[in-house]
Amino acid sequence: MTRYEKSIETHNLARRYISGGVSSNFRYHTIPVPLCFVRGKDAYLWDTDGNRYIDFVLGNGPAILGHTPKPVLDAVRDTLDKGQAFTSVHPEELALAKRLTEIIPCAEEVRFDVSGTQANQIALRLARAHSKKDTIIKFEGQYHGWADNILVSVGPSLNEAGPYNTPTTVAHSRGQPKNVVENVLVQPFNDLAVISQTVSKQSEHIGAILVEPIACNTGVIEPAPGFLEGLRNLCDQYKIVLIFDEVITGFRASLGGAQQRYGVTPDLAVFAKACAAGFPISIVAGKREIMNGVTDGVIHGGTYNGLTSTVAACAATITTLAANNGALFKKMERQGTTLIDGINTLGRKHNLPLHAQGIGTIFTTVFTEKQPLTHYRDYKSSDEGLRLRFIEELQHRGVRTTSRGTWFMSSVLTDNDIHETLNTVDAALEALKQEIAKG
Ligand SMILES: Cc1ncc(COP(=O)(O)O)c(C=O)c1O
Helix, strand or coil: CCCCHHHHHHHHHHHHHCHHHCCCHHHCCCCCCCCCEEEEEECEEEECCCCEEEECCCCCCCCCCCECCHHHHHHHHHHHCCCCCCCCCCHHHHHHHHHHHHHCCCCCEEEEECCHHHHHHHHHHHHHHHHCCCEEEEECCCCCCCCCCCCECCCCCCCCCCCCCCCCCCECCCCCCHHHHHHEEEECCCCHHHHHHHHHHHCCCEEEEEECCCECCCCCECCCCCHHHHHHHHHHHHCCEEEEEECCCECCCECCHHHHHHCCCCCEEEECHHHHCCCCCEEEEECHHHHHHHHCCCCCCCCCCCCHHHHHHHHHHHHHHHHHHHHHHHHHHHHHHHHHHHHHHHHHHCCCCEEEEEECCEEEEEECCCCCCCCHHHHHCCCHHHHHHHHHHHHHCCEECCCCCEEECCCCCCHHHHHHHHHHHHHHHHHHHHHHHHC
16 A cells, blocks of 8 residues: 555546546646545645645745635635626625725736636737737746746756757747747846847847746746846836736735845736635736726636635635735745755755755755756756656655656644654655665
């Protein structure tokens, strides 16, 4: 009997009825199979074999208040008897929109959607309509959802990625039309000199720069000092719309997102994931003159946008995160920093090139001599095999992180959980060291 016997059984059955056994390709990469989870509560998850995990995946980010957060569930429950979809506007939707304009620096107006992918689509459409230019700049290794027109250079191999200064735009999925690469220019993150040159040469075609202000999907890479300010200046100079994809950093880098944390205001921003603690709502926010495109020929639809339940979840999440002057953020930052420092110390103790970096509420663990990571190619050249073995050893001992190496913090972790996690890292590294010594 293995630790994962029932999960394996479930997966074998699931593959017969759910294509690939899971409902998103990004759930497939799990050890030894996508585990079958039966319950989540606070900072923990339980699988069908009865194993408990301290959860740093959190649904890939949303569950910032942990699993089953009471204030959010209570708020959602209150909506269930009122009705969900009125296909117009409702008072709580208006109140939430107003609150968001107070919280998010770039938000003069907002629109609601249901996913990060879709909110990025309307942001891109608004940007192109406003700038009247079609080319989008995105950064290598960044992910903005799985839609055809932006699913490029998300994780190219170093062989296919092309020259550092002029990366090749690489389609990420079979089935994408060949011309998807035509309207997207890929640039290296954190290199203002390269991007300034690109923009100055091609500014008459470039309508938008779309950026994850912290590169969260391939390493957690903070913007270098001056990088976001530099993008802002370029966009102002060349009449380009600056879009921050804050699907991860929204309500996580701070309540107002990375734009608030770093003090740089984009023209448009997209928030999702943590903004409703697990319920499906996303937000596109921005300057009135750009957002107003929706009243002037820019089409944005969505049957499930702004449901009473998801609006209530978002409002309750804001109330919880804003309480006591953002005390939960301070706690997550403190505990996350303890983990980052502790993991780096343990890496040195075991003489392994383990490196943790990020901010308190989200960070990454990779194996590399090139520390810190500053752009995608640093991450891509780190030791993927060792990272996956580390994650496997953590999982065997009850700590769950993403296969990319990203750790999401929740506000319900106790100091004991942090202590237990560091002990688990210590044991996992010991196992790896012994394995390496055996050859
Ligand atoms: C930065 C970023 N943008 C967009 C998306 C897509 O969001 P969704 O999965 O809600 O469509 C993700 C999802 O992981 C993301 O990390």
